[in-house]
Amino acid sequence: MCAADKLLKRIEYLRNKMADVAMEKGFTSPEAISISQELDKLLNLYESMKHTNNRKKVK
Numbered sequence: 001m002c003a004a005d006k007l008l009k010r011i012e013y014l015r016n017k018m019a020d021v022a023m024e025k026g027f028t029s030p031e032a033i034s035i036s037q038e039l040d041k042l043l044n045l046y047e048s049m050k051h052t053n054n055r056k057k058v059k
Helices: 003-025 030-058
Strands: none
Touching: 003 030
């Protein structure tokens, strides 16, 4: 499994976990916010990886 696939699996896991926590504890609970922040970082990393891969393909 490549790095991008592992990253996508982690992103999907965190999305589901964030939704569960938010529904149980509230959208502004510290745990939901923490998960959301980690998810944001991973989404930014994934976008950066896609951008880098696209630049390599163009060259």
